[in-house]
Amino acid sequence: MKLHTDALGALESRIARPGYDRASLTPGIVHVGLGNFHRAHQAVYLDDLFAKGLDHDWAICGAGVRAPDGRMREALAAQDYLSTVIELDPSGARPRVIGAMVDFVEVDPDNGPLIARMSDVATRIVSLTVTEGGYYVDATTGTFDPTHPDIVADGASPDTPKTVFGAIVAALKTRRAAGLPPFTVMSCDNIPGNGAVTRDAVAGTARLSDPDFAQWIEANVAFPNSMVDRITPATGEGERALAREFGLDDPVPVTCEPFRQWVMEDSFPQGRPRLEEVGVTFTDHVHDYERMKIRILNGGHAIIAYAGALLGCTFADDAMAHPLVSAYLRKVETEEILPHVQPVPEFTPPGYLTLIEGRFANPAVKDTIRRLCLDGSNRQPKFIVPSIADGLRKGTSITGLALESALWCRYCAGTFEDGTVIEPNDPSWEALTALAAEARETPAAWLTQRAVYGEIQGDARFEESFATWLDMIWSQGAQRSIETYLNG
Structure with a gap:
């Protein structure tokens, strides 16, 4: 069966499905990087939260800045942005369909659609899973590298950025000009001090074209640190075959271990979903x-x-x-x-x-x-x-x-x-x-x-x-x- 919201009621009884009306969801989070980990982690926590009848204005709008992101958008759009997530317990696999995502921004080389969506007043969090190597950190110094060609290009053409950090800078500038408060930027990547690393990347990119705005970002935008954890293997034919065993025709299913953990600093000036209700730890000791x-x-x-x-x-x-x-x-x-x-x-x-x-x-x-x-x-x-x-x-x-x-x-x-x-x-x-x-x-x-x-x-x-x-x-x-x- 191809995944689609209207077909959820026909799924096998052993497949868990969204315990809420997806029509009630509106996006409050733009998430960049729709890989397996995000769909097995942040999206699952939000799915659990929505099932409690809470915070339906915090659904996910997916986004990306690379060619593979465009292919993922096509795959997910074809199934109404639903994802198959199969928890691999030694006692048996536990499939579920996750419905926390409701849209996916068009992937464009100049990132215009992404900038527009992040500039929307409804967007209060921009979250990231762009891999450990996606933050333009100079491996020798351990700090942000403003000389990387991608970043230099964004500094020269800040209105048509190619990187996610250039797009964030452009969106923050648009919001400030419109009198809107800045969104929170929340890294969910597995790197030490991920919030601080993200702040350095965003402000460092801005500094190349507008040093004063870079200072404004450092003073006004929240970048909470977080720790994320769930073992999530890559998807191959074996994972697609496993989904088919449950009657699910999904080209991009996710498999993962049962364990998951999410620990965050509680620094969200424009609000956040009540994730503590579904097991997320908020602490100053991330x-x-x-x-x-x-x-x-x-x-x-x-x-x-x-x-x-x-x-x-x-x-x-x-x-x-x-x-x-x-x-x-x-x-x-x-x-x-x-x-x-x-x-x-x-x-x-x-x-x-x-x-x-x-x-x-x-x-x-x-x-x-x-x-x-x-x-x-x-x-x-x-x-x-x-x-x-x-x-x-x-x-x-x-x-x-x-x-x-x-x-x-x-x-x-x-x-x-x-x-x-x-x-x-x-x-x-x-x-x-x-x-x-x-x-x-x-x-x-x-x-x-x-x-x-x-x-x-x-x-x-x-x-x-x-x-x-x-x-x-x-x-x-x-x-x-x-x-x-x-x-x-």
Whole structure:
């Protein structure tokens, strides 16, 4: 059955559907980046809220600034902006149809329709999932890069911007000229201090064409920090086939684990939906939650990813079932990551580790190791290197994390241990492969990546440990190296 509002009543009884009249919804949020994570996370929370009969003026209007966003718009418009979300519980899949989105702005190269929708008085929040790498952060400095060609182009042509940040600037300027208050800009991307990073990107883009307006943005626009969490695999033919098992003809279904979490600062001058009614935590201590999640979960993904890949694992649950990988994860986390993480009201660090071990091991999710290995050049400096830096500062162990970094280097050499080619899996794959080949003879060459290793670059203790592991991985293999680490 093709999804459509009028067809919801004919769905199989085992498929949950919107518990509200979609005709009562009006958009209050423009969301840029309609990937799987947004539709399994923010859209689900709002769907739950609307089912309580609350805040029907906070529905989502989708938006995008890239060609794939246009294809997603076509797919969702054809099914009345409904999404299939299938929760993958070990006891069985739980399908539901989400109805929180009611429109999707036309995707245009100059972003005119997007600017107009964000300028509308009904828009009070603009939210983003544009990926960790979509914020134009200079990997070397860790700050916004105003020299990036995309940003320079927006500075030169602020009325026809190509980036989401240029479009936000244009919309905020239009609203100010019309006497309308600014909307709140809410990042839902998995980056440390995502609100502050977004503020820097928006104000930094504005500064190129109007420095005074950039100051106005910094003084008047809210950019709440948030922490988001839900494991959401990429969609392929297997996910589409699963949707068909429930009688749903959906070209873009979403699968996800049952667990979800959302923690935010309560900084919404133009109001917000009452998301606390459906489990969202509002707190002034987002960074404590963020550190726990990014260090233990995202860092944990990296730990099992490269070890699992080199040991022949296909999925995350395969890696967790491998005695060496699961033991490696627990030892590194316990000895080298947890000591630098503070508890939050809901979890102690050891308790959170136990939770994520169970989530990683969920046999229903089938999150691929390849996805977890993706974009290491952008993820390592956020998820792994900060724990190494803490260990170096405090004089605690960094041995297992140095091994993780060496396993990443070996993976980037571009072949598995049996000689099978690893298909490119990083925006900088060609450069990484060349550097990994050089590092085979000269391990220090890998550590010249200032954008990755930052403040720990040149640290003798880390360099020595990394070199030892990389030499062992090349000479004796990943399995023997992990066994050596586990045996102390």
